[in-house]
Amino acid sequence: xxxxxxxxxxxxxxxxxxxxxxxxxxxxxxxxxxxxxxxxxxxxxxxxxxxxxxxxxxxxxxxxxxxxxxxxxxxxxxxxxxxxxxxxxxxxxxxxxxxxxxxxxxxxxxxxxxxxxxxxxxxxxxxxxxxxxxxxxxxxxxxxxxxxxxxxxxxxxxxxxxxxxxxxxxxxxxxxxxxxxxxxxxxxxxxxxxxxxxxxxxxxxxxxxxxxxxxxxxxxxxxxxxxxxxxxxxxxxxxxxxxxxxxxxxxxxxxxxxxxxxxxxxxxxxxxxxxxxxxxxxxxxxxxxxxxxxxxxxxxxxxxxxxxxxxxxxxxxxxxxxxxxxxxxxxxxxxxxxxxxxxxxxxxxxxxxxxxxxxxxxxxxxxxxxxxxxxxxxxxxxxxxxxxxxxxxxxxxxxxxxxxxxxxxxxxxxxxxxxxxxxxxxxxxxxxxxxxxxxxxxxxxxxxxxxxxxxxxxxxxxxxxxxxxxxxxxxxxxxxxxxxxxxxxxxx
Amino acid sequence: xxxxxxxxxxxxxxxxxxxxxxxxxxxxxxxxxxxxxxxxxxxxxxxxxxxxxxxxxxxxxxxxxxxxxxxxxxxxxxxxxxxxxxxxxxxxxxxxxxxxxxxxxxxxxxxxxxxxxxxxxxxxxxxxxxxxxxxxxxxxxxxxxxxxxxxxxxxxxxxxxxxxxxxxxxxxxxxxxxxxxxxxxxxxxxxxxxxxxxxxxxxxxxxxxxxxxxxxxxxxxxxxxxxxxxxxxxxxxxxxxxxxxxxxxxxxxxxxxxxxxxxxxxxxxxxxxxxxxxxxxxxxxxxxxxxxxxxxxxxxxxxxxxxxxxxxxxxx
Numbered sequence: 001x002x003x004x005x006x007x008x009x010x011x012x013x014x015x016x017x018x019x020x021x022x023x024x025x026x027x028x029x030x031x032x033x034x035x036x037x038x039x040x041x042x043x044x045x046x047x048x049x050x051x052x053x054x055x056x057x058x059x060x061x062x063x064x065x066x067x068x069x070x071x072x073x074x075x076x077x078x079x080x081x082x083x084x085x086x087x088x089x090x091x092x093x094x095x096x097x098x099x100x101x102x103x104x105x106x107x108x109x110x111x112x113x114x115x116x117x118x119x120x121x122x123x124x125x126x127x128x129x130x131x132x133x134x135x136x137x138x139x140x141x142x143x144x145x146x147x148x149x150x151x152x153x154x155x156x157x158x159x160x161x162x163x164x165x166x167x168x169x170x171x172x173x174x175x176x177x178x179x180x181x182x183x184x185x186x187x188x189x190x191x192x193x194x195x196x197x198x199x200x201x202x203x204x205x206x207x208x209x210x211x212x213x214x215x216x217x218x219x220x221x222x223x224x225x226x227x228x229x230x231x232x233x234x235x236x237x238x239x240x241x242x243x244x245x246x247x248x249x250x251x252x253x254x255x256x257x258x259x260x261x262x263x264x265x266x267x268x269x270x271x272x273x274x275x276x277x278x279x280x281x282x283x284x285x286x287x288x289x290x291x292x293x294x295x296x297x298x299x300x301x302x303x304x305x306x307x308x309x310x311x312x313x314x315x316x317x318x319x320x321x322x323x324x325x326x327x328x329x330x331x332x333x334x335x336x337x338x339x340x341x342x343x344x345x346x347x348x349x350x351x352x353x354x355x356x357x358x359x360x361x362x363x364x365x366x367x368x369x370x371x372x373x374x375x376x377x378x379x380x381x382x383x384x385x386x387x388x389x390x391x392x393x394x395x396x397x398x399x400x401x402x403x404x405x406x407x408x409x410x411x412x413x414x415x416x417x418x419x420x421x422x423x424x425x426x427x428x429x430x431x432x433x434x435x436x437x438x439x440x441x442x443x444x445x446x447x448x449x450x451x452x453x454x455x456x457x458x459x460x461x462x463x464x465x466x467x468x469x470x471x472x473x474x475x476x477x478x479x480x481x482x483x484x485x486x487x488x489x490x491x492x
Numbered sequence: 493x494x495x496x497x498x499x500x501x502x503x504x505x506x507x508x509x510x511x512x513x514x515x516x517x518x519x520x521x522x523x524x525x526x527x528x529x530x531x532x533x534x535x536x537x538x539x540x541x542x543x544x545x546x547x548x549x550x551x552x553x554x555x556x557x558x559x560x561x562x563x564x565x566x567x568x569x570x571x572x573x574x575x576x577x578x579x580x581x582x583x584x585x586x587x588x589x590x591x592x593x594x595x596x597x598x599x600x601x602x603x604x605x606x607x608x609x610x611x612x613x614x615x616x617x618x619x620x621x622x623x624x625x626x627x628x629x630x631x632x633x634x635x636x637x638x639x640x641x642x643x644x645x646x647x648x649x650x651x652x653x654x655x656x657x658x659x660x661x662x663x664x665x666x667x668x669x670x671x672x673x674x675x676x677x678x679x680x681x682x683x684x685x686x687x688x689x690x691x692x693x694x695x696x697x698x699x700x701x702x703x704x705x706x707x708x709x710x711x712x713x714x715x716x717x718x719x720x721x722x723x724x725x726x727x728x729x730x731x732x733x734x735x736x737x738x739x740x741x742x743x744x745x746x747x748x749x750x751x752x753x754x755x756x757x758x759x760x761x762x763x764x765x766x767x768x769x770x771x772x773x774x775x776x777x778x779x780x781x782x783x784x785x786x787x788x789x790x791x792x793x794x795x796x797x798x799x800x801x802x803x804x805x806x807x808x
Contacts, residue, residue, distance in 0.1 A: 191756025
C-alpha cells in the first residue's frame with residue numbers, strides 16, 4: 001500500500017515535471033537592463049525599443065541577419081537600375097498587420113513619406129534623405145527613386161527606423177505597436193515587462209517560441225539573482241564585471257560576440273589645444289589601449305585604431321598608427337608649445353565603460369603632463385553639453401550605429417572636425433555601389449581619421465549574453481540593435 | 493475649532509502652490525532636452541526641433557506653467573514626453589504598487605517594532621533590553637537594499653520560495669502580486685521597525701516615570717496593568733508622529749528597494765523620468781507626492797486636535 005502510494009507520488013511528480021518542461025518549451029523570459037520609453041522604433045533612437053520590437057513585431061522591406069548581411073524582408077525580391085537610382089521592390093503577398101489590416105505598397109509609401117515629412121521625428125531621417133519619391137506601381141510593387149546613388153540603401157531599409165507601419169495604426173505605435181512580424185504585442189506593464197505572443201497569421205516561417213516576455217531589471221546584482229533563480233531565461237547583454245558568475249556554470253551559456261559600438265575618446269577638434277594635430281597625436285601616443293580594455297571592459301573589448309567595426313569586411317587594422325609611447329607624446333606636446341602639458345575636462349555619460357575608461361585615461365594622460373578633470377554627467381546633460389552645445393574638451397562614448405563613419409564628414413557634429421578631402425571622399429563613398437570601390441574608399445576614410453587622430457580610438461564594445469544552456473538560436477553578434485526571437489528555441 | 497481647521501487647510505493649499513512653483517522653476521533650469529534624449533546622438537537638428545514643437549516645449553515658460561497648473565486643476569495631468577501616455581494613468585498604475593508596498597511595510601514595521609519596544613521598556617536595563625536595542629541599532633544601520641539582496645539570495649535563489657522580484661498586476665493574479673510584496677516589504681520594514689522599537693521604548697520609559705502611573709499604581713493596579721492601560725496609550729503620541737513621517741518616507745523613498753526587486757513603483761517612475769527629462773511627468777508625479785504627504789500631515793494634525801483638546805485652542 002505504502003509502495004503504491006509512493007509510486008503514485010512519483011508518477012504525479014513526473015507528470016508535473018513533464019508538464020512544467022512542456023509549458024516552458026515554447027516560452028521565453030528575457031531580462032533586459034533598460035526599459036524602452038516607447039515602442040515605436042521610427043520615432044526614437046533608444047536601443048531598448050529595437051531590443052523588443054525589431055524583427056519581432058515590426059519588419060522592414062529588407063532585414064539584417066546576424067552576420068550583418070541584407071536579406072529579403074517584406075520585399076521578396078528587388079531590382080536596381082544600372083544608374084543605381086531606381087529600386088523596384090516586389091512585395092510578399094498575403095501579409096497582414098496584427099490588427100488584421102492588409103499590407104500593400106500603399107503602406108510602404110505611407111511609411112517613407114512619414115519618415116521624410118517636414119515634421120518627421122524619425123531619429124535617422126538623414127539616412128533616407130536620398131529618397132526622391134516612392135511610387136506605387138501596383139499593390140505588390142513599389143518603386144523608389146533616389147536623387148543620388150546610395151551604397152547603404154538596402155541596409156538602411158532593414159533598420160528599425162524604416163520598419164513598415166500602417167496609416168491606421170502608426171499614431172499609436174508608441175504604446176500599442178502594430179506591425180507585420182512573427183510576434184504581436186500583447187501587453188506592456190510599465191516598469192515591469194512587455195509580453196509578445198506568436199502571430200498565428202504570420203506570412204513567413206513560424207518561430208518556435210509562442211510567447212516572449214521582456215522583464216526590465218536595471219540592477220546587475222538583481223539580474224544575476226533572477227538568472228540564478230530561473231526567474232528569467234537569459235539576457236542579451238550582461239555587465240562584463242559579473243560574467244564570471246556564469247562562466248563554467250553548466251546551466252548557462254555565455255555568448256561573447258561583437259557589436260557595432262566604437263568606443264572613442266571624443267575630442268573637441270574645434271577648440272584649443274585640440275585643434276593642433278600634434279596635440280591629438282600626442283594624446284593618441286599616450287593611450288595604452290590594452291590597459292583601458294582590461295580595466296573598463298574586463299578584457300572583452302576589441303582594440304580599434306579607427307572608427308570602424310573590426311568584424312566588418314572593410315575594416316583596416318590601424319591600431320599601430322600611434323602606438324603607446326609616452327616619450328613620443330611628451331615630445332609632440334613640447335613641439336606644439338605645451339612642454340608642461342595642459343589641463344582639460346572630460347565629460348562622462350552614466351555608463352560603466354565610459355566612467356571606467358575616463359579614470360584610466362586620466363591617469364595615462366597625467367603621465368605625459370595632461371591634467372584631466374573628470375566630470376560625471378547624466379545622459380540628458382551629456383547630450384545638451386557635448387552634442388548640442390559642444391561645450392566640452394574630451395568625452396568617452398560608444399557610437400553604436402552600424403557603418404556610421406559618415407559622421408566625420410559633418411563639420412557641425414560634436415567632434416568639430418572639418419576636412420574637405422574627407423567630406424568629398426565620403427560623398428563619393430555614399431554614391432558608390434560597387435563593393436570593391438566602396439571598400440577602397442572606406443579604407444581611405446579610416447586611414448585619414450586615424451592619422452588625423454580626430455578622436456582617440458579605444459575599443460569595440462563586446463556583446464556578452466548569458467542564456468539558459470538549453471536555449472539555442474540567439475544572435476551571438478549584434479550587427480544591428482535588437483534581440484531577434486525568430487530562431488530561438490528550447491532544446492534538450 | 494473651525495478656525496483651526498481653516499488655518500490648517502489654507503496652509504495645505506499654500507504648500508501645494510509653492511511646491512508647484514518651485515518644482516516648475518527647478519526643472520526648467522535643469523540642463524537637458526527631452527527631444528534630444530528621445531532621438532539620440534545621430535538625429536538631425538531639424539528632427540529634434542520638430543519633436544520639441546510637437547511636445548509644446550517651444551512655448552514661453554509662463555505659458556507652460558499656467559497650462560500645466562490649469563490642466564491639473566481640471567484633472568488633466570498632461571501627456572508624458574517620452575512615453576507618449578497620459579500622466580495620470582501612469583501615476584495611478586505605479587501607485588497600485590507603491591501604496592500596497594508602503595502599507596505592507598508599515599504594518600510589518602508596527603507589528604515588529606511596537607511589541608519589541610514595549611518588551612524592551614518593560615525589561616529596562618536587563619539583558620533583553622540591551623540585546624533588543626543592539627539589534628535595533630543594527631537594523632537602522634543596515635542599508636535596506638543590502639538587506640533586500642540578502643533576503644533575495646536566501647528566499648529566492650537558494651530556497652526558491654518567493655520570486656527574486658518583479659510584479660504581476662493585482663487583477664491578473666492576486667496571490668502572485670501579494671507574494672511579490674513580501675521580500676521588498678520586509679526589506680523596507682526592517683529599518684522602520686528598528687526606529688519604531690527605539691521610539692516606543694523611550695516614550696514608554698518616559699511615561700512610566702510620570703505621576704499618573706504612580707496614581708494608577710496607588711489605585712491598586714500592578715505596574716504591568718498601569719503601563720498597559722495608561723502608559724502605552726500616552727506613549728503612542730510620539731510614535732504616531734514618527735509613523736506619519738515614515739509613511740511619507742516610504743511613499744517617496746522606496747526607489748532603491750524598487751530597483752533591487754525590479755518593482756514598477758512610483759520612485760522608479762520618477763527616477764527614470766528625471767534621467768529622460770520627461771519634465772511633465774516629473775512635475776506631475778512630484779506634485780502628487782507633495783499632495784499625498786501634505787494630506788497625511790493634514791490628517792495627522794486634525795487627528796491630534798481631536799485627540800488632544802489642548803491643541804484646539806487658537807494658539808496652535
